[in-house]
Amino acid sequence: MATMKRPRLAAAKALSGHRLRLTFIDGSIYTVALADEFDKFPRLEPLRDSKAFSKAVVIEGEGWTVEWPALDIQIGADTLWLDAQAQNAPDENTRLFAQWRARHGLSLADAAKALGMTSRAMSAYGSGSRPVPRYIALACKGWEAERESKR
Numbered sequence: 001m002a003t004m005k006r007p008r009l010a011a012a013k014a015l016s017g018h019r020l021r022l023t024f025i026d027g028s029i030y031t032v033a034l035a036d037e038f039d040k041f042p043r044l045e046p047l048r049d050s051k052a053f054s055k056a057v058v059i060e061g062e063g064w065t066v067e068w069p070a071l072d073i074q075i076g077a078d079t080l081w082l083d084a085q086a087q088n089a090p091d092e093n094t095r096l097f098a099q100w101r102a103r104h105g106l107s108l109a110d111a112a113k114a115l116g117m118t119s120r121a122m123s124a125y126g127s128g129s130r131p132v133p134r135y136i137a138l139a140c141k142g143w144e145a146e147r148e149s150k151r
Contacts, residue, residue, distance in 0.1 A: 086099040
């Protein structure tokens with residue numbers, strides 16, 4: 001995993017199967033599948049059309065979103081970064097951690113606070129410089145379960 005203070009895109013290319021090839025400003029390249037997101041987020045429904053999906057762009061000089069201008073749809077670089085980390089994680093614990101953060105829109109600081117950890121530890125897990133231990137993956141599941149039981 002690459003290290004960036006805040007994910008920013010250099011380029012995006014639409015691929016078959018509703019996938020995006022994303023190039024981030026730090027040079028890291030990931031492929032992210034978006035087809036599963038269409039059911040979760042009805043606003044993305046127009047992207048089911050392959051021709052419409054193929055019109056994905058990154059506004060030159062910005063890089064904060066992938067956009068489909070004709071449809072007025074944008075997906076943030078930070079969201080795509082988290083999805084990329086989750087979909088391309090080298091192990092199950094890292095995948096669980098990244099998916100947990102993505103599901104709840106947690107920054108590394110928010111994740112640290114939620115789990116009672118230091119921001120430095122969360123940063124190491126989020127950047128991939130340290131593997132995510134099993135107890136952290138389990139803590140993420142426990143945090144979610146506790147949150148759900150309060151609803």
